[in-house]
Amino acid sequence: MNSNSTVRRNRLPILWIVVFVWLVLGVAKSLDPAPLAFREPAVAVAPGGVASTVTPVAATAPVAAAAAGDAEQGKALYATTCVACHGPNAEGVKGLGKDMTTSQFIADLSDADLLTFIKLGRGVDDPLNTTGVAMPPKGGNPAISDEQLTDIISFMRSIHK
Numbered sequence: 001m002n003s004n005s006t007v008r009r010n011r012l013p014i015l016w017i018v019v020f021v022w023l024v025l026g027v028a029k030s031l032d033p034a035p036l037a038f039r040e041p042a043v044a045v046a047p048g049g050v051a052s053t054v055t056p057v058a059a060t061a062p063v064a065a066a067a068a069g070d071a072e073q074g075k076a077l078y079a080t081t082c083v084a085c086h087g088p089n090a091e092g093v094k095g096l097g098k099d100m101t102t103s104q105f106i107a108d109l110s111d112a113d114l115l116t117f118i119k120l121g122r123g124v125d126d127p128l129n130t131t132g133v134a135m136p137p138k139g140g141n142p143a144i145s146d147e148q149l150t151d152i153i154s155f156m157r158s159i160h161k
Contacts, residue, residue, distance in 0.1 A: 068111065069147070074155030077148050081139040090159055096133055101161050114153050115146065 078090070085097030092099035100106060105128075106114065121137040122129050129135075138144045 069150035069152070069154035071151070071154040071158040073148070074151035074153065074158075077144070077152050078155050081141045081144060082152065085133075085135070085139075090156070095131055097135070098131070100156055101159050103160070106156060106160060111150070111153050111157075114156075115149055118149050118152070119146075 078086075079088075082090075082097070085093055086100055087093045087097070090100040098105075109117065119138055121139075122135040124132060124134045138149065
């Protein structure tokens with residue numbers, strides 16, 4: 001056996017490892033599970049040296065006037081899932097849930113992004129969490145379906161001022 005064939009044989013596994021890592025990194029880089037609206041906010045410094053957070057919002061996504069779900073069904077589901085934190089009139093409960101009737105966050109999100117947000121919830125470590133209380137995924141009701149969440153979103157759109 002000559003030395004050239006030994007060198008080629010030793011390079012082959014290294015080449016395959018390099019190709020494998022390149023493919024894995026390429027695929028992993030293209031997978032971003034978080035929609036633009038839910039990415040960590042950037043920190044901006046305002047005049048006077050005051051830091052504030054700036055959250056990118058999916059500005060290209062159209063915001064529907066009314067969700068595709070059933071607002072009446074959504075109202076009933078809201079009463080069993082969301083009311084504890086957001087109150088009977090969706091005006092929020094101090095220290096728990098935010099006011100849904102005037103929320104700019106809700107107004108700025110598309111129905112699809114709002115559905116994703118509700119499904120994921122918001123942790124206390126999220127810089128945009130101003131209550132210090134986590135919003136559990138699906139409002140704490142893991143059995144609720146996407147269709148039912150769409151009904152809740154339709155209800156939310158119907159009461160938003």
